[in-house]
Amino acid sequence: MNNKLPAYTKIFEATQRRLKALKTTCLRHKEIDEVDILMFYLVGNINLRINTIFHLLENDITDGVLPLQRTLFELQIAFDAFTSAEDEDKKKYIKFFHKKYNFETTNKLNKFFENDSEEIKKIATPEEIETLSKLKDAALKEIKSEDVEVRRPEYKQWYEIASGKTLAGLCVELQEIGYYQCYDEPSNWVHPQRLIENMDFETFGQQMPSNFNIIIKGNLYWSINKLSDNISFLANYYNIIESDPLYQYGKKLYELAEELRILVEKESETTDSTPL
Numbered sequence: 001m002n003n004k005l006p007a008y009t010k011i012f013e014a015t016q017r018r019l020k021a022l023k024t025t026c027l028r029h030k031e032i033d034e035v036d037i038l039m040f041y042l043v044g045n046i047n048l049r050i051n052t053i054f055h056l057l058e059n060d061i062t063d064g065v066l067p068l069q070r071t072l073f074e075l076q077i078a079f080d081a082f083t084s085a086e087d088e089d090k091k092k093y094i095k096f097f098h099k100k101y102n103f104e105t106t107n108k109l110n111k112f113f114e115n116d117s118e119e120i121k122k123i124a125t126p127e128e129i130e131t132l133s134k135l136k137d138a139a140l141k142e143i144k145s146e147d148v149e150v151r152r153p154e155y156k157q158w159y160e161i162a163s164g165k166t167l168a169g170l171c172v173e174l175q176e177i178g179y180y181q182c183y184d185e186p187s188n189w190v191h192p193q194r195l196i197e198n199m200d201f202e203t204f205g206q207q208m209p210s211n212f213n214i215i216i217k218g219n220l221y222w223s224i225n226k227l228s229d230n231i232s233f234l235a236n237y238y239n240i241i242e243s244d245p246l247y248q249y250g251k252k253l254y255e256l257a258e259e260l261r262i263l264v265e266k267e268s269e270t271t272d273s274t275p276l
Contacts, residue, residue, distance in 0.1 A: 005217075006259045008054035014249050015047045018231055021245070025238045034094045039237075042079040043230045046072060050223050062208040062216065063198060069219045070186035073178065076226050077167060078159040080174050083233060085163070093162040096143070100158035103139035107154070110136040178222050181215050214267050221260040228253045 019040060026036050049072040056065055082093045113120055113129045143153050149164030150156050160166055171179040188194045200207045235246055
């Protein structure tokens with residue numbers, strides 16, 4: 001795959017520079033707040049995730065790519081849901097981001113220490129385990145004390161709790177058509193449903209059937225277009241009207257997206273899959 005795929009490294013570095021410049025613009029006009037910070041974290045992590053996927057594919061590694069693309073989709077939906085919310089509602093997103101962060105940190109540890117084995121007893125005292133359990137209960141109580149519109153918020157993501165909608169519901173609201181190819185099918189690669197497709201039984205090496213290969217490339221095309229939208233949103237948010245570096249960066253993103261689009265269209269001619 002690496003001999004067909006365009007490189008991302010320069011775009012990755014350019015995206016980092018644009019984000020730094022946007023943050024500088026933000027700081028020049030006002031004190032950076034929690035809304036700014038969460039937006040920068042989301043877009044910065046999206047850029048990191050895209051870069052990791054490109055690195056794997058450039059080295060002919062397809063194993064693990066689709067699970068990464070699922071997490072990339074979640075980051076993007078979180079950004080879209082957060083930025084499309086009214087200013088007052090954005091505070092709710094930030095609040096649940098922190099509350100869910102606290103709960104997941106303590107909950108995972110609590111599950112581990114709930115196993116009453118001899119090995120666990122060597123790691124922590126009963127008092128420490130009890131304290132951790134109380135911290136988990138307190139973190140969950142903090143979430144449930146809010147007026148939430150979703151059932152069992154402990155099993156939902158922070159942006160789902162804040163919006164009152166499931167990930168699928170948010171995709172409908174945001175008119176996001178990439179749910180199947182970017183999230184639902186990649187979920188099969190997170191869980192053990194795609195063991196057969198992922199490995200050649202004769203060689204025990206990785207493989208990627210053509211119909212899934214085209215999904216991977218289609219998802220990259222989707223990701224680059226979304227990244228372009230994200231940077232454009234931030235530029236508008238910080239009232240940047242004209243910027244040659246930003247224009248040149250956007251031009252490079254467009255060219256990369258076009259390369260990917262052509263690549264997918266050519267490959268779709270030989271398969272029944274059309275992810276675009």
